[in-house]
Amino acid sequence: MSGKNVGIKDVAAAAGVSATTVSHVLNNVASARISRETRERVRSAAGQLGYGPDSVARALRTSRTALLGLAIEDVGAGPHAGQIILGADEAARARGYHLVVINVPASATDGSASDESREAGVESLLKRRVDGIMYAPLHFRQLPGPANLGSVPAVLVNAVSTNGSIAAVVPDHDGGARDAVGCLLAAGHTRIGFINNADGTPAAQDRLSGFRGALSAAGLDGGAAPVDSVPVVSAPPAESAQPLEQGGYEAARRMLARANRPTGLVCHDDRVAMGAYRAAAELGLAIPANLSVVALADREGIGASLYPALTTVALPLAELAARAAEILMDAIEDTSDTARRANAKEVTACLLVKRGSVAPPRGTATPRGNF
Incomplete structure (x- = not known):
């Protein structure tokens, strides 16, 4: 197998590890907990196969830009947008991609963007030649589109399409x-x-x-x-x-x-x-x-x-976005995977955060007054 045809999955198969592990090793992700033995095995497999993570060379070789687009509604509405951006960005960087974020203005009355705003946000990303797009409303919704989202691999984050035609990652x-x-x-x-x-x-x-x-x-x-x-x-x-x-x-x-x-x-x-x-x-x-x-x-x-x-x-918003980015990158790098995931929906577990508002029922107080 010649180096110019080798992909990250080939290295992963040769080294007996996941594609994410290969990305972490070859991109020197400091936070990744990977043993020295595994790192050496990955580098050895990449060297033997002639694979390297050089994004410029990869773009020339594959006609891809290594850019992922994230269109997110109402970025300034609160920290939830930040969680989505962080999750997507970390997953993208771990595999040698860069994230491009576009704000989609939302209505002040119901927190939802118009169809025109959604399509304009997607179009802005397409003009930047992104390889794929994630679209994320701040509140879980069924979305009719945007109509131009399917022109590249796409995944919805915290949303599902009304006709089930777009891959989605949603909370449970x-x-x-x-x-x-x-x-x-x-x-x-x-x-x-x-x-x-x-x-x-x-x-x-x-x-x-x-x-x-x-x-x-x-x-x-x-x-x-x-x-x-x-x-x-x-x-x-x-x-x-x-x-x-x-x-x-x-x-x-x-x-x-x-x-x-x-x-x-x-x-x-x-x-x-x-x-x-x-x-x-x-x-x-x-x-x-x-x-x-x-x-x-x-x-x-x-x-x-x-x-x-x-x-x-x-709600596991950072985890949703990271998983959406992984699905998107898999689809970009494998056209058969794109078809397989075209209308897939993945559900991510939520996290129970225990604080001080729950205790055994020990009081029998009678409510005061009437409503």
Whole structure:
């Protein structure tokens, strides 16, 4: 096999390691934990096959630029964008690629970009001759496009296409909700409520499905845990400055004012949990003595700043982006892999972050007042 036809997977096969390990060795990634023996084996295999990681030479040889594009909606909205960029950049650099990031402006009303903005962001990356593109909204969504995304290998991050035509890497919202319920069950709770988001998004549907599935598996799908009657957060008034907090507050007031109130509460979002904290305080219910709370989606440091600190299920955004970059680079380097992954969807597990908002049900305080 001549050097000009050798790829990273050939070196990996010869050395008996993964392509990522080869990239880490040949690009001298300092943080990679690889033994000296493995490093020597990789370098020996690369030398025998005539392979080198020189990106300029590779671009001339393959007509590729070694550039990955990342179009991300509303970069300045918070640290979630930074996590996505960091995950994608680290994965790209480990294999000798460079990341080009484009901001796609989003609407201030619903946090979503228009079709025109999405297509303009993708077009901007295509003009830079990127080898492939990742597209990432800040909030999990079903996307109809962008229509021009399929002109190069592409992967959606934290989103799925409406027709399933684009590869996607998404959080396990169902599993995250099951973990949240499991945390409360492990603490001894049997009356568990759920405040979901009423927007009907796939994330809201999956979280409700996971919540109900976890209670059913524990034999609590009726009686003590009235699953089918669990209230869902209603759309807040348009003039509300903090819609999710207000929605969480109103739903929690309704739920916690009942005589047979839950002792454990799962919230769709950390901001919903903020509203639930306020409702519990007004009703004279201490957290976690009288009410344990777990939220989904660890956002912007909210959970750690509440008192007591909020137990939450964190979205693995950096991991999603890194995995999306790996899929994209595999597709760029192997056309058969491109076809195989054209409409694949991978689900990445979320992480339960335990803090101070969960304890065994030991209080029987009666809520104050009426709602």
